[in-house]
Amino acid sequence: MKVLGHRLQLLTGLLLHDMTMAGLQELRFPEEKPLLRGQDVTELDNPDTLLSVVDTDWKEHDIETPYGLLHVVIRGSPKGNRPAILTYHDVGLNHKLCFNTFFNFEDMQEITKHFVVCHVDAPGQQVGASQFPQGYQFPSMEQLAAMLPSVVQHFGFKYVIGIGVGAGAYVLAKFALIFPDLVEGLVLMNIDPNGKGWIDWAATKLSGLTSTLPDTVLSHLFSQEELVSNTELVQSYRQQISNVVNQANLQLFWNMYNSRRDLDINRPGTVPNAKTLRCPVMLVVGDNAPAEDGVVECNSKLDPTTTTFLKMADSGGLPQVTQPGKLTEAFKYFLQGMGYIAHLKDRRLSGGAVPSASMTRLARSRTASLTSASSVDGSRPQPCTHSESHEGMGQVNHTMEVSC
Known part of the structure; x- marks a missing residue:
């Protein structure tokens, strides 16, 4: 298979596997500035401490939306013209269970300290949530997406970079389709763009009769291999x-997710007036994840010039938990591709903020550059993703696929 493009290397510790990134152009930055857009917890040691981190600098909010209250946890305040990082968790989880390990990873904190971070909990899924009253109608997946503009408006965000997992990835994708001007980029893990057919629906109903709700949800989160091995995680x-x-609130969310419709997306040029995600997208899935087929399907429906498909080796259903280092490095490249991060502090050196090794390799490998106009605070940067092509299965697929 022929690959057109350039080779990058992901760093975890000192060095990760070779990784080819699609859609990044050379970025030229003044070396004295650690960021383009102005200046401005404890790492989990084992799975049993998933909820033990003390988030002293996080603030909780209950935000009124057209479809009810939404629990949000936020750190920082809007910084210049930079977007907020907004997360949405998978069904069965909340922002702590889904994202604590990832956002408490030391290298990830080096990135997020330059952005306001906003975690959204689906209705009734946060820690200590009261049970919904009898007869409560849980919002549909479309309504969950329509609740997010209230969050954006409440905090004064201009736009967001979304990070979603599973059901949360579906919600954020729907949000970007309905409100494209509010979304700068998306990292979608374990997304399934397809609704359930009647056979899948029947199988889910049968599983609900023979298994407890936690076990049913676990089969959504983890592969059969992971479940059989019954790891500590x-x-x-x-x-x-x-x-x-x-559990009652979870059942409502689980039922609504399983009644979702197909995402209304198609690869441009495949059907008349095809809808697609207009922002840069990074699709992520573990190589041993139950969601792999769904992510591959989503990849086939997105614009190949703005999409990167990342399959993570030695990772199951929760790559943000089992491989936070690799995901952090990929997210850093994703931000660099949109023109946000030029330099990061290298903790292995004592000289303070320096150009990252990965950024140096990136600069050497590109022939085009951005003008200095995109390096000042005050104008929204244009996504500088660009397509790379490789041949496979007898046809050209511009979407970048990498394994790490």
Whole structure:
């Protein structure tokens, strides 16, 4: 298979596997500035401490939306013209269970300290949530997406970079389709763009009759191999899902997710007036994840010139938990591709903020450059993703696919 493009290397510790990135042009930055757009917790040691991190600098909010209250946790305040990082968790989880390990990873904190970070909990899924009253109608997946503009408006965000997992990835994709001007980029993990057919629906109903709700949700989060091996991680999540998330509220969210419709997206040029995500997208899935087929399907429906497909080796259903280092590095490249991060502090050196090794390789490998106009605070940067092509299965697929 022929690959047109350039080779990058991901760093985890000192060095990760070779990784080819699509859609990044050379970025030229003044070396004295650590960021383009102005200046401005404890790492989890084992799965049993998923909820033990003390978030002293996070503030909780309950925001009124057209479809009810939404629990949001935020750190920082809007910084110049930079977007906020907004997350949405998978079904069965909340922002803590889904994202604590990833956002508490040391290298990730080096990135997020330059952005306001906003975690959204789906209705009734946050820690300590009260049970919904009898007869409560849980919002549809489309309504969950329509709740997010209230969050954006409440905090005064101009636009966001979304990070979603599973059901949360579906919600953020729907949000970007309905409100494209509010979304700068998307990192979608374990997304399934397809609704359930009647056979899948029947199988889900049967599973609900023969299994407990936590076990049913675990089969959505983890592969059969992970469940059979019954690792400490799986055991921990079984306990957390059972004890931390309100079971009645979870059942409502689970039912609504399983009744979702197909995402209305098609690759440009394949059908008349095709709809697609207009922002840069990074699709992520573990190589041993139950969502792999769905992510591959989503990749086939997105614009190949703005999409990167990342399959993570040695990773199961929760790559943000099992491989936070690799995902952090990929996210850094994603931000660099949109023109945000030029330099990061290298913790291995004592000289302070320096151009990252990956950024140096990136600069050497590109022939085009951005003008200095995109390096000042005050104008929204244009996504500088560009397509790379490789041949496979007898046809050209411009979408970049990498494994790391």
